[in-house]
Amino acid sequence: MNYAQLLFPDFSLIACGWLLCRYTALNRRVWDQVESLVYYFLFPVLLFHSIVRSPLDFGATSHLLTAGVGVGLSGIALAYALPFLPWLRTHIDRSDHAASAQIAFRFNSFICLALADRMAGPAGLLMIAVLIGVCVPLFNIAAVWPMTRHAQTGFARQLLRNPLIIATLSGLVANLLGFTVPDWLTPTLTRIGAASLALGLMAAGAGMQFATLARGKTLAVSVLAIRHLVLPLIAWGLALGLKLDAAQAAVLMTFSAVPTASSAYVLAARMGYNGAYVAGLVTLSTLLGVASLPFALSLGR
Incomplete structure (x- = not known):
């Protein structure tokens, strides 16, 4: 499987956004409005539709679901712990950490869907649908919490006002109700979903500033190492421990190693954080997926 070819559309859209913002009349004023459109309408519709379109069969995928949630909770715990580690805390900006912790555990669900379909067909799509339905609400809440905590704003109020969380929780409830x-x-x-992905990635490119990554190298390396190295190893251990079959193990390993969610940039920017830094991390994560996906799948064989 050619992972570079699979990830090229995401990377090329990021590059298009960066070039358009810097070398055409489509400057930051335009992209600020695009971000609002994506955040308040396009992404919520995408998330809701992604969750409700496939029935969630918890019984048939209970072990896979346990492993997937275990991988996610591990990523959340490791990302949250970074500022408290003695050898890292003096090198990590707390504001940048609040915005970029999500890079370590969120995932690109559409790359997951594409890979699951190629590897396991309809059964693979059903399995990844269950993971998406359960993990997207959990991970979105985990992404918002560090930012509300750092800004000292009401967490419950932010959850009730956040369109991505409203959409994912509504989708999960709607799915469970049939x-x-x-x-x-x-x-x-x-078509709205396709537009949200394209515009979200282009907005990430438009907001990207490479200099911000140079100022936060320790944090960048840490969250990307969790996303693309540590989580695949944890997934491998859980697959062995829970005795997942070959198809379930392949789906879990894919889930653990895909690039981070493209909406990470829009969420950070709309909540008033360093969107340029998060956009750079989204770009690097997309590139690293070319290496982490074959690495993870080789462990699961």
């Missing part, structure tokens, strides 16, 4: 999207509405929602 709600299905009408066939006539599906093409519209699919």
Whole structure:
């Protein structure tokens, strides 16, 4: 499987956004409005549709779900712990950490879906749908918490106002209640989802400033190492410990090593944090996925 070819569309859209913002009349004023559109409308529709379109079969995937949540909680714990580690805390900016901790545990669900379909067909899609349905709300809440805590704003209030969390929780409830999207509405929602991915990645490119990464190298290396090295190793251990079959292990290893979510940049920027820094991390994570995916899948064989 050619992982570079699979990830090239994401990277090229980031590059397009960067070039357009810096060398055309489509400057920051334009991209600020694009970010708002993505954050308040396009991404919420995408998340809701992604969760409700596939029934969640918890019984058939209980071991996989346990392993996936275990991987996610491990990533959250490791990301949160970084500022408290004696050899790291003096080199980490707390504000940048609050915004970029999400890089370590969030995942690009559409790359997961594409890979699961290629490796395990409809069964793989069903398995990854369960992981997405459970983990997206959990990870979005975990992404918001450090930012609200650092800004000393009410966590519950931020959750109730955050459109990404509202959409994911609504999607999960709707799925559990058996709600299905009408066939006539599906093409519209699919196109909105495609637009959100393209514009979200281009907005990340437009907001990227490479100099910000140079000022936060320790934090960047730490969160990316968790995302692309540590989590695949944890997933491998859980796959062995829970005796997952070959298809479930392949889905879990993919889940543990894909690039981080492209919406990480929009979330950080809209909440008033260093979006340029997070955009750089999204770009690097997309590139690192070319190496971490084959590494993770080789462990699961």
